[in-house]
Amino acid sequence: MKQYLDLCKRIVDEGQWVNNARTNKKCLTVINADLTYDVGNNQFPLVTTRKSFWKSAIAEILGYLRGYQNAADFRALGTKTWDANANDNQAWLNNPNRKGHDDMGLIYGALGRAFPKPSGGHVDLLKQIVEDLSNGIDNRGEILTFYHPGAFDLGCLRPCMYEHHFSLLGDTLYLNSTQRSCDVPLGLNFNMVQVYVLLALMAQITGHKPGKAYHKIVNAHIYEDQLAPMRDIQLTREPFDPPKLIINPEIKSLKDIETWVTLDDFSVEGYQHHDAIQYPFAV
Numbered sequence: 001m002k003q004y005l006d007l008c009k010r011i012v013d014e015g016q017w018v019n020n021a022r023t024n025k026k027c028l029t030v031i032n033a034d035l036t037y038d039v040g041n042n043q044f045p046l047v048t049t050r051k052s053f054w055k056s057a058i059a060e061i062l063g064y065l066r067g068y069q070n071a072a073d074f075r076a077l078g079t080k081t082w083d084a085n086a087n088d089n090q091a092w093l094n095n096p097n098r099k100g101h102d103d104m105g106l107i108y109g110a111l112g113r114a115f116p117k118p119s120g121g122h123v124d125l126l127k128q129i130v131e132d133l134s135n136g137i138d139n140r141g142e143i144l145t146f147y148h149p150g151a152f153d154l155g156c157l158r159p160c161m162y163e164h165h166f167s168l169l170g171d172t173l174y175l176n177s178t179q180r181s182c183d184v185p186l187g188l189n190f191n192m193v194q195v196y197v198l199l200a201l202m203a204q205i206t207g208h209k210p211g212k213a214y215h216k217i218v219n220a221h222i223y224e225d226q227l228a229p230m231r232d233i234q235l236t237r238e239p240f241d242p243p244k245l246i247i248n249p250e251i252k253s254l255k256d257i258e259t260w261v262t263l264d265d266f267s268v269e270g271y272q273h274h275d276a277i278q279y280p281f282a283v
């Protein structure tokens with residue numbers, strides 16, 4: 001929580017204003033932030049200085065792991081967070097590749113679970129990584145990437161957290177996640193939870209202890225209409241002690257994640273938080 005608040009404060013104190021053409025909003029911006037989550041010791045990085053809708057965040061990462069590309073599938077899992085990008089973004093509505101209402105196109109897991117090969121066909125990157133790690137193999141390239149510049153016009157948004165690199169040291173699994181662009185009041189609140197859950201779940205299904213997750217952010221920003229609530233409300237609040245995340249131990253394979261896991265398989269114990277803050281969302 002402290003590292004999150006330090007980043008928010010750094011943006012408020014040292015950020016530079018940058019015009020963003022896609023959203024037609026100005027963003028107070030800093031470059032580079034490195035956050036670390038101690039998954040092995042269950043230091044769940046949930047924001048306490050406002051109410052955090054952590055179930056929505058977990059629904060998003062489950063949808064990515066399943067290769068979802070439709071906002072209705074995300075809603076069925078328990079989050080509406082892709083509705084606006086799928087249905088209210090004029091550039092995407094005008095794009096002839098959009099397949100109708102709720103379609104998000106070739107993004108995130110839809111790419112990572114079927115990454116196109118130059119020679120034809122696809123690779124399921126996640127399946128390959130799970131197989132390797134389950135067999136104790138780390139080939140120094142256990143990388144789940146969602147980044148394919150040749151596919152940007154086939155999706156509603158380029159992936160923000162675009163790469164997850166897994167590493168084994170003995171019986172402990174580590175994760176380095178990279179994010180190119182970060183909406184700190186809204187997106188990061190979710191992304192911290194997602195990086196944590198991704199390492200915890202992958203360790204659980206591949207039979208390893210979770211170690212640390214390292215989260216690299218390149219462009220970290222606060223949109224102009226989010227600045228006042230961040231500076232004048234959220235940053236004036238004292239954080240509470242972090243809660244604990246509990247994951248159903250019956251989740252044992254990638255197939256389990258693909259077939260029966262729901263948000264009921266995750267619970268948070270001891271979550272004390274301040275009141276919710278409704279931050280404006282830039283489409």
Ligand SMILES: Nc1nc(=O)c2c([nH]1)NC[C@@H]1CN(c3ccc(C(=O)N[C@@H](CCC(=O)O)C(=O)O)cc3)CN21
Pocket residue numbers: 052053056079080081082085157183186187188189190277278279281282283
């Ligand atoms: N501008 C922008 N920021 C983002 O963080 C973001 C995007 N766009 N587009 C793609 C996804 C969608 N994400 C979202 C979308 C909505 C919320 C949101 O409205 N959060 C509220 C309520 C959540 C709920 O009720 O489930 C919040 O208070 O956190 C958060 C992340 C993260 N990503």
Ligand SMILES: O=c1ccn([C@H]2C[C@H](O)[C@@H](COP(=O)(O)O)O2)c(=O)[nH]1
Pocket residue numbers: 022157158160161181182183184186187188191
């Ligand atoms: O997981 C996510 C997804 C998206 N975001 C934010 C970061 C930016 O504010 C927008 C994406 O806009 P681009 O113009 O494509 O950079 O969404 C996030 O923080 N986390």
